[in-house]
Amino acid sequence: MNKQLGFLHNSEKCVGCRGCEMACKNLYQTDISQRWRQVFQIDENAYPLPSRMFISIGCNHCSEPQCMKVCPVGAYTKRDDGIVIHDDNRCIGCRLCVMACPYGRPQFNSVINIVQKCNLCYQRVDKGEKPACVASCVAGALELVQINSSLDAKTGVLKTLPGLPSPSITNPSIRFVGPKQGKQVRRD
Amino acid sequence: MPEKHYHVCPRNCYDTCSIISTTVNGVLVSIEGNPAHDYTKGKLCPKAMNDIQKVYNPSRIRYPMRQRQRFSGNWERMSWDEALDMIAQKIIDSKKHDGNTLSLALNKYSGNFGALHNAMEWLFSGMGPTTRAVGSPCWSAGVDAQTYDFGKFFCSEPREMGHAKLLWLWGVNPAWTAVHQMPIIFDAMDRGSKVICFDTYLSDTAARSHRFIQVKPGTDGLLALAMCKVLCEENLMDDKLYDYTLGLVEFIDYLTNSIDLTEAAEITGVKAEIIRELAIEYGQTCPACIWVGFGLQRYTNGGQTLRAIDALGALAGHIGEKGGGVHYGHFETWKFAGAGLPEQQNRQLNINRFAREALACDKPPLRVLWLSGRNPLAQDADLKHWHRLIQQLELIVINDLFLTKSAQAADIFLPATTHYEHWDLNSSYWHYWVGINEPAINPVGEAKSDLEIAWNLSAKLNRFEKGSCSFPTSGSERETALKQLGPDMLRMLGLNTPEEILDRPIKAKFPPTAWENHEFVTPSKRYEFQSSRALAAGLPALPVFEPALLPSKETPLRLLTPHHSMMINSQSYQDALSDYYDLYINPRLLENYGLKIGETAEIWNEYASLQVKVKVDMSLPEDVVIIYQQAIEQRAQARNALLNSNLSDMGDVAAGGKGLAINETFVSLRKLTPSERSF
Numbered sequence: 058m059n060k061q062l063g064f065l066h067n068s069e070k071c072v073g074c075r076g077c078e079m080a081c082k083n084l085y086q087t088d089i090s091q092r093w094r095q096v097f098q099i100d101e102n103a104y105p106l107p108s109r110m111f112i113s114i115g116c117n118h119c120s121e122p123q124c125m126k127v128c129p130v131g132a133y134t135k136r137d138d139g140i141v142i143h144d145d146n147r148c149i150g151c152r153l154c155v156m157a158c159p160y161g162r163p164q165f166n167s168v169i170n171i172v173q174k175c176n177l178c179y180q181r182v183d184k185g186e187k188p189a190c191v192a193s194c195v196a197g198a199l200e201l202v203q204i205n206s207s208l209d210a211k212t213g214v215l216k217t218l219p220g221l222p223s224p225s226i227t228n229p230s231i232r233f234v235g236p237k238q239g240k241q242v243r244r245d
Numbered sequence: 246m247p248e249k250h251y252h253v254c255p256r257n258c259y260d261t262c263s264i265i266s267t268t269v270n271g272v273l274v275s276i277e278g279n280p281a282h283d284y285t286k287g288k289l290c291p292k293a294m295n296d297i298q299k300v301y302n303p304s305r306i307r308y309p310m311r312q313r314q315r316f317s318g319n320w321e322r323m324s325w326d327e328a329l330d331m332i333a334q335k336i337i338d339s340k341k342h343d344g345n346t347l348s349l350a351l352n353k354y355s356g357n358f359g360a361l362h363n364a365m366e367w368l369f370s371g372m373g374p375t376t377r378a379v380g381s382p383c384w385s386a387g388v389d390a391q392t393y394d395f396g397k398f399f400c401s402e403p404r405e406m407g408h409a410k411l412l413w414l415w416g417v418n419p420a421w422t423a424v425h426q427m428p429i430i431f432d433a434m435d436r437g438s439k440v441i442c443f444d445t446y447l448s449d450t451a452a453r454s455h456r457f458i459q460v461k462p463g464t465d466g467l468l469a470l471a472m473c474k475v476l477c478e479e480n481l482m483d484d485k486l487y488d489y490t491l492g493l494v495e496f497i498d499y500l501t502n503s504i505d506l507t508e509a510a511e512i513t514g515v516k517a518e519i520i521r522e523l524a525i526e527y528g529q530t531c532p533a534c535i536w537v538g539f540g541l542q543r544y545t546n547g548g549q550t551l552r553a554i555d556a557l558g559a560l561a562g563h564i565g566e567k568g569g570g571v572h573y574g575h576f577e578t579w580k581f582a583g584a585g586l587p588e589q590q591n592r593q594l595n596i597n598r599f600a601r602e603a604l605a606c607d608k609p610p611l612r613v614l615w616l617s618g619r620n621p622l623a624q625d626a627d628l629k630h631w632h633r634l635i636q637q638l639e640l641i642v643i644n645d646l647f648l649t650k651s652a653q654a655a656d657i658f659l660p661a662t663t664h665y666e667h668w669d670l671n672s673s674y675w676h677y678w679v680g681i682n683e684p685a686i687n688p689v690g691e692a693k694s695d696l697e698i699a700w701n702l703s704a705k706l707n708r709f710e711k712g713s714c715s716f717p718t719s720g721s722e723r724e725t726a727l728k729q730l731g732p733d734m735l736r737m738l739g740l741n742t743p744e745e746i747l748d749r750p751i752k753a754k755f756p757p758t759a760w761e762n763h764e765f766v767t768p769s770k771r772y773e774f775q776s777s778r779a780l781a782a783g784l785p786a787l788p789v790f791e792p793a794l795l796p797s798k799e800t801p802l803r804l805l806t807p808h809h810s811m812m813i814n815s816q817s818y819q820d821a822l823s824d825y826y827d828l829y830i831n832p833r834l835l836e837n838y839g840l841k842i843g844e845t846a847e848i849w850n851e852y853a854s855l856q857v858k859v860k861v862d863m864s865l866p867e868d869v870v871i872i873y874q875q876a877i878e879q880r881a882q883a884r885n886a887l888l889n890s891n892l893s894d895m896g897d898v899a900a901g902g903k904g905l906a907i908n909e910t911f912v913s914l915r916k917l918t919p920s921e922r923s924f
Contacts, residue, residue, distance in 0.1 A: 072420035072427055072449055074810050079294035084275055086297060107863040109452035193278075195288040195424045196431060241447065241457045244514040244866045245831075 061120060061139035062177065063204040063230025064191075066113055068218070069237050070198035073098065073111035080193030081115070081175070088168050093175040094190050099236065103219030110236035112218060113199055115190060116141060116162045116175035117229030124154035124163050124174075132172075139204070139230060140177045148172050159222035160229070177201075204230045250685035251279065253671035253750070254293050255362075255664050256813050257355035257383075259403075259423035259574075261673035262289050263750045266665060266685045273297050273665055273686050281749050284403065284676040290424050291811060300663050300689060305646055307690020310658045315635065320648075320658070325691060325701065328657055333705035335613055335640045336372065337713065343609035346373035347592050350611050352599055353378065356618025356645070356816070357661075359669030359682060360581040360729045361696045361722070365617045365644075367584040368699035371716030372706070374589040376603070376611060378596040380902020382624070386542040387573050389895035390551035393776040394559070395759075396766030398899060400572040402757040403676050407433045408568025409534035411526060414442045415554065416465060417538025420449035421810040423675065439530075441523070443468075445540075445805060446871060447864030458523070461514040462803055462869060462908060463793025465541045466550035469557045470790055471509035472524035474500040476560050479521075481528030483562025489763040490559060492775020492787065499787050512792075514866075528561045532568030540807060543908045544793040548895025552779075552788035559772050565760040578672040578679050578753050582731035586715060597905040598890045600630035604637070616643040616651055617695065623650040623815040623876075626888035626905060629852070644698060649815065650879055660692040667694035668722040670729045670746075679738060680750030681726060696722055782898055793909060794891065800850045800911035802834075802870045806884060809873040815883075817876030824878050825924055828857035829871040830914070835861060838916055845922040848912040853886035856923050870912070887912060 073096055081087070081094045094115035101108050118141045125133035125141060132147040133154070143154075143163065148171040154163040155172060163174040178188035182201070186192070191201050208214060215233040216224050252264040263279035276296055280287035299305070309328040310320040339348045351369045353362075369375045381388075391398045406412060407429045419426040427450075434440055434455075442454035443465065451457040460468055476482050477497055486493050510517040527533050535558055542551050555564075555571050563569035594602040599621070603611045611634070621631060635641065635654050643652050644659040652658055666689065669682035688694075693701070704718035727743035735743065738751045745751070760772075767773045780786040796803055811817075828848060830840075840846055846859050848870070857872065865871065872884050888910055896903035 069453065070427075070431055072424060072453065072810075074420070074424050075291040076289065076294065076424070079291035080289075083294040083297065086274070101863065107447050107452075109447060109449045193288055193294070195290070196427045239451075239453070239455045239457060241451075241459070241864075242515065242519060243447075243457070243459045243864060244461065 060137060061118075061204040061230050062182070063118055063139065063202060063232070064115070065200040065202045065208070065214070065232050065234070067198045067234040068099065068110050068112060069234060070196045071111045071113060072196055073109070074195065076193050076195055077113050077190035077199055080189040084178070084189040087173070088166050091164050091166055091173060093162070093164070093173065099218055100220040104236070104238060106238050106241050108236060108238060112221075112233065113190070114160060114162070114231070116177065117160055117227070117231045118177060119230060120228035123157040123159070123227050127153040127157040129153065136179070140179050140182070142176050142179065143172065143174045145171055145173060159226050202232070204232065208232060247274070248685070250683045251681060251750070252276070252664050252685070253669070253680040253682045255357040255359045255669065255671055255682070256292065256816065257358055258813060259673065259675035260285055260290065260425045261671060261676070261678070262293060262425070263678065263680050264289065264293060268685050271686055273300055279750065282678060283752070284678060285425050288425065292813065296663070296665070299646070300665055304648070305689065306648060306658060306660045307692060308660060309691065312656055312658070315641070315656065316653050318653070325693070328659060329702050329705045332640070332642055332657060333702060333709050336706060337709050339612045339639070340713070345609070346375050348376070348609040348612035350376035350603065350614045351378065351617065352596070352614060352619050352621065353617040354382070354596060354619050356620070357664065359664065359671050361667070361669045361694065361726055362618060363581070363583065364696040364699040365615065367586055368702060368714070368716050370584070370586040370589050371703055371714040374591050376592040376594060376606065378599045379593045380596045380896055380904070381900055382597055382905045384539050384542065384574060385896025385900035385902060385904030386547035386893035387537065387539065387551040388900040389898045390542070390548040391555060391573055392899040393779045394552060394555040394773055398573070399575045399577055399759050401570050401759040402755070403572070404429055405568055405757050406430070406534050406536065406572065409433060409532050410438050410568075411530040411533040412438055412440045413527070413533070413535045414440065414450055414454065415535055415537045416444055416541030417536050418444070418448035418450045418807065420453065422808050445869060446862065448807070458515060458519070459864070459866070461512065462805070463544045463546060464513040466546060466553040466788070467509050467790040468513045468515055468520065469550070469553035470500065470504050470788070471506055471513070471520050472527065473553070473557050473560050474504045474506065475521050475524035476528045476557070477501070479525055479528065481525065482560050485562070486560070489765070489771050491767070491769045491771040491773045496556065496774035496787050499789065504790070527557070531563070532566045533561065533563050534569050534572065535563075536572040540908065542893060543904060543906055545891055545894060545906045545909060546791045546793045547893040547904065547906065548784070549788055549791055553790070556774055556788045559774070564772060565758065565763050567758045570759055574674045576674060577755065578677060578737065579674075580733050580737070581670065581729040582734070584716065595892070595902040597626065597892060597903070599625070600634040601627050601890060603634050604630055610637065612639040614638050614641050616641070616655070620649045620651045620815040622654060623883045624885055626885065626890035626907075628886050644695065650883060653879070659698055660690060662688045662692045662694045666692065667696070668726040670726045677753040677755055678750050679734070679746070679753065681746045694722060696725060778898065784894065791894070794906075796868060796911045800913045801868065802848070802912050802914060803868055803908070804848070804887065804910045804912045805869060805871050805908055806874055807871065809875050812874050812876060814874060815876055822876055822878045824881050826855070826857045826872045826875065826877060826884055827860045829860050829862040829865060831865045831867045832861050832863060834867055834914070835859065838914055840916055845917055845924055847915045847917055848887070849915070850887055850910070850912045852889060853882070855882055855884060855887060856917070870914070
C-alpha cells in the first residue's frame with residue numbers, strides 16, 4: 058500500500074475549543090456517549106512550565122490496525138487510501154476492537170449495541186471535500202495529509218507526544234507539530 | 246430535497262457567527278458556518294455545533310405550563326389561551342389596584358441577542374410605565390470609560406489586529422471566548438508579530454502567546470499608569486498629542502506626582518524593570534494594538550482600569566493608528582428601528598441589584614415579574630434578596646427553552662423558539678456584520694417566538710380592556726425583522742432596501758480603523774485624558790488608580806469565575822452535567838490546607854457555602870482560586886450564591902447602569918471530614 062491518508066495536528070495552533078469534536082457530532086448526530094473525535098489536554102508535567110496544550114484524536118487509520126486484526130466478523134476493512142472503515146451492519150458488538158485499540162477510538166454505543174468509530178468522512182473525501190473535523194477547525198490546527206517519508210522528514214513533525222501510547226503498536230497515521238512555550242512572568 | 250437557510254448565532258458572544266442550516270422534510274439535520282462572512286469564515290464553535298441537540302432535546306419544554314407551588318416541580322400543561330388569560334388578568338387587576346402599571350416588571354438580558362427579542366420590551370412599553378432591569382452584568386464600566394475618553398464606544402474592525410507588530414491581549418481569552426480571532430492572531434504571529442498576554446491566570450490564550458505577564462487582580466489600571474509614566478520619562482509620547490488631546494499636562498502631572506514605579510511593581514506583582522521594558526517596547530513599536538477583555542473591568546475600579554489603558558494607547562500615539570488602537574467592543578451596528586412606541590417613564594432598577602432594589606420599591610410594590618433571556622437564580626448576586634423578592638411577587642412568568650434554575654421559581658412557563666424557528670436580525674458587538682435569521686423549521690411543539698408571545702398577550706390585554714396595550718396584536722415576523730433596518734442602518738450597511746439583507750449577511754461600511762483621523766466625539770472633540778463628563782458623573786476627571794477590594798483575613802481567597810469554552814453564562818452545551826464544581830487552586834494551597842487532588846472541600850463566605858472538588862492549576866497565585874463558568878445539575882447549589890452585588894465604578898452614562906464587580910468575590914477554603922462531604 059503506497060497511499061496512507063492521515064491527520065497532521067498542530068498543538069501550537071489548537072486552542073482546545075473542541076470544535077472538531079462537535080463538528081463530527083453535528084454531522085453524524087451521534088449518541089451522547091460517542092466521541093469519535095476527542096480533544097485531550099497534554100500532560101502538563103511533560104513540560105517545564107504550566108501549559109495549556111491539547112491534542113485532537115479521531116481514528117488514526119493505523120497502518121497496522123489492531124481493531125481490524127481482532128475483529129471476528131470482518132467488520133473492518135482498510136481502503137487503498139489507508140482509511141480504516143468500520144461496517145456497522147457487520148458489527149456484532151463484541152467489543153474486542155474497543156479493547157484492542159490503544160487510543161480508545163472504537164466506541165461501544167449501548168443504544169444500538171454495536172461499536173462505532175470515525176470513518177474519516179470517506180463519503181466527503183471521495184467527493185474531494187475535507188472531513189468535517191478538518192473543515193471546522195477555526196484555528197487551522199488539523200489537516201488531512203498523506204502520511205509518507207517526506208512528511209516525516211520535515212522539521213518539527215513528530216510521531217508522538219507525551220502521554221500517547223507508543224506508535225510502534227499500530228503505526229498510527231497521525232503526526233504532530235509539537236507545542237512551543239512562551240516566556241511566563243508569573244507571580245511565584 | 247435538502248433545503249438551506251441562513252441563521253445568525255444569537256448568543257452573547259463576540260463572534261456572532263453566520264450559520265447555514267440544512268433541513269430535510271422540515272427536520273433540521275446539520276448546520277455549518279457561512280463562508281461568505283469574512284470574520285467567521287464558514288467555521289463555527291462547539292457551542293453552535295450542538296444546536297441540533299438543543300433544538301430537539303427531550304428536556305426542551307414544548308408546551309406552556311403552570312406550577313401550582315413554586316419550587317415544587319409539579320408542573321401542569323396548559324394551553325396558550327389559559328396561560329395568556331392568567332397573565333393578562335393579573336396585569337389588568339394589578340393596574341386597577343394600583344392605578345398604574347409600575348408593579349409590572351421585566352427583567353430581560355442576553356439569552357438571545359436578536360433584535361426581535363426586544364419584543365418583550367415593546368410589549369411592556371405598550372402597557373405604560375413599568376419597572377425594568379437596566380444596564381448590563383457585563384461590560385458597563387468599560388463602555389463608560391471609552392465613552393469618556395473617545396466620546397463613544399467604538400473599536401476597529403477586528404481583522405485589523407492582524408496588522409499589529411505588537412499585540413497585547415489584556416485580560417482577554419479569545420481561545421475560549423472569541424475563537425475566530427485566534428487565526429487572525431496566529432497569522433500575525435506567523436508574520437513575525439509579537440503577542441503578549443496580560444492576565445491573572447495562565448489562560449489558553451496566554452499559553453499560546455510569546456509572553457505571559459501575570460498581574461494581580463484589580464491592579465491592571467495601575468500597571469497601565471506606571472507604563473504611562475515610563476513613556477513620559479523615556480520621551481516616547483506621540484509628539485502631536487497637543488493637537489488632538491485634552492488634559493495632557495494635567496495627566497502628566499498626575500503621573501509625575503502620584504505614580505511610583507517601585508510602588509506600582511509591589512501592587513501589581515510585575516517587576517519595575519519589566520514594566521519599563523514593556524512600556525518601552527510598546528512606545529517604540531508601530532503599529533501596536535491592545536485588546537482589552539471584559540474581565541478586568543469587573544471590579545470596583547474597572548472603569549478607571551479601562552481609562553488608564555486607553556490613556557496608555559493615546560500617550561504612545563497608537564489611537565487611530567492602522568493596526569493599533571485599544572479594542573474593547575462597539576455598539577454601532579445595533580441601531581435597530583424598534584417598534585415606534587413612546588418612551589415611558591419607567592422605574593429603572595440596576596440589573597445587577599435588581600432584587601435588592603425591587604424589594605425597596607413601594608407605591609406600588611412589584612407584583613408581576615417577567616423573566617426573558619435571563620437566569621438570575623443561577624447567575625445573579627444577592628440570592629437572599631432574590632428569594633425574598635420571589636416570596637413577595639404575585640406572579641412570575643418566564644419564557645425560555647428549558648426548565649432553568651430560575652424557572653423553578655416561576656408560576657407560568659412559556660416555551661420559546663430557537664433561532665432555527667423564528668425570524669430575527671442580529672448584530673455583533675465585535676465585528677461589523679449584520680445578518681438576517683430565517684426560520685428553517687416549524688416551532689418545536691407549541692413554542693412561540695418572543696414577538697408572537699408579545700402580540701398574543703397584547704391581543705388578550707386589549708380584549709380584556711380596550712386600549713390597555715398599544716403594542717400591535719398581530720403582524721408578520723419577517724416584516725418586523727426587516728423593519729428593524731431603518732434609514733440609519735440601511736445607510737450604514739450600504740443597502741437600498743431592507744430586503745437585500747435576505748440574500749446574505751452584510752458588513753457595515755465603517756472605515757476599518759477606529760478614530761483614524763483623530764476625530765473624536767467627546768465634548769471637546771479631542772481625546773480626553775481629562776473628562777468633564779466624568780467629573781460631572783462624580784468621578785475623577787483623569788484616569789487614576791483606585792485600589793480594588795482586597796481579600797480579608799476571614800476570606801483570604803479571591804474567587805474568579807472566567808468563561809468556559811463550552812459555556813456562555815448559564816447556557817450549557819455539555820451533554821452530561823456534573824453535580825459539583827471543580828475548584829482550581831495553587832499546589833501550595835493544596836498542601837497548606839492538607840487537601841488532596843479530587844478531594845471534596847468547602848468554600849464559603851458570609852453569603853453562602855459551597856462544596857467543590859479540588860483541582861490543581863500550577864499557574865495560579867496563592868490568593869486566587871478559580872471556578873470556571875460551568876452549568877451544573879439543578880439540584881446542586883449554584884456558585885452565584887457566593888456573590889454580593891458590589892458595583893463597578895462606571896456604567897451610568899452610556900451603559901444604562903453600573904456593572905457587577907464580580908471579580909471581587911472572596912471566599913475561605915476548608916477541608917471537610919468524610920461525614921461532612923456530600924459527594
